[in-house]
Amino acid sequence: MESKKQVVLVDATEEFRLLLKQAIEETGEFEVIGCTGNGREALDLIEKGQPQILITDLTLPELDGLALLTKSGQCSPSTKVIVLSAFCTDQMLQRIAQLGAYYFLVKPCQLDSLLGLMRQACQPAEAQFVFPAALEGIVTSCLHNLGMPAHLKGFRYVREAILLTVREPDLLNALTKELYPRVGKAFGVNHSQVERSIRTAIEHAWDDGNQPMLQSYFRFSVSAAKPKPCNGSFIAILSEDIRRQLYRSTMS
Numbered sequence: 001m002e003s004k005k006q007v008v009l010v011d012a013t014e015e016f017r018l019l020l021k022q023a024i025e026e027t028g029e030f031e032v033i034g035c036t037g038n039g040r041e042a043l044d045l046i047e048k049g050q051p052q053i054l055i056t057d058l059t060l061p062e063l064d065g066l067a068l069l070t071k072s073g074q075c076s077p078s079t080k081v082i083v084l085s086a087f088c089t090d091q092m093l094q095r096i097a098q099l100g101a102y103y104f105l106v107k108p109c110q111l112d113s114l115l116g117l118m119r120q121a122c123q124p125a126e127a128q129f130v131f132p133a134a135l136e137g138i139v140t141s142c143l144h145n146l147g148m149p150a151h152l153k154g155f156r157y158v159r160e161a162i163l164l165t166v167r168e169p170d171l172l173n174a175l176t177k178e179l180y181p182r183v184g185k186a187f188g189v190n191h192s193q194v195e196r197s198i199r200t201a202i203e204h205a206w207d208d209g210n211q212p213m214l215q216s217y218f219r220f221s222v223s224a225a226k227p228k229p230c231n232g233s234f235i236a237i238l239s240e241d242i243r244r245q246l247y248r249s250t251m252s
Contacts, residue, residue, distance in 0.1 A: 147209025154201025
């Protein structure tokens with residue numbers, strides 16, 4: 001039987017930390033060998049346990065998340081670090097990436113997304129497509145720049161759909177059977193609600209968004225009088241463009 005992957009979990013909020021620990025261990029794939037709200041204690045756990053994965057917030061007592069990321073890389077260089085935090089700026093994302101974080105997720109995140117990243121992080125290096133720590137921030141920024149209102153439910157659904165299809169392009173061929181249900185499961189809604197909300201969010205962006213940027217993505221006249229792209233085309237064009245950007249960055 002394959003051994004469980006070992007995880008150290010660090011978050012200053014005890015209730016969140018314990019709930020996340022339970023959810024991670026219920027998969028049967030991972031063992032949380034350390035669970036603390038203190039950065040200094042976390043470093044000791046990492047040094048002793050040499051876990052495959054460290055999940056940490058940025059705001060911690062005694063040793064903050066950035067310092068923990070730096071020092072864990074020194075004492076346990078093979079540990080993959082997933083930063084899970086509500087604090088997100090472009091400068092912070094850049095700094096986290098520079099320090100070698102495997103990925104960054106914005107709180108509150110979807111458990112399925114976190115578990116998927118943990119499984120990917122444990123794969124052999126040759127089997128991985130390495131995404132930058134700031135991928136979720138990249139997608140969020142793209143949608144903001146297009147002018148899609150962030151308060152709409154469809155904004156969150158579109159973002160999740162793009163994140164899924166960047167990682168798993170084959171989902172673009174199965175929107176109604178696989179992609180919408182997976183997004184719906186992440187947010188506790190049915191696939192029809194996902195489809196309708198995404199369509200509404202696209203309509204808002206199309207009618208009132210950043211017209212030059214929409215034009216640059218969609219290669220035809222952008223106006224309220226012209227047909228709007230269907231959900232699948234919108235998701236496909238953005239996810240494929242992001243994948244191309246990532247590929248080019250790895251080649252440079």
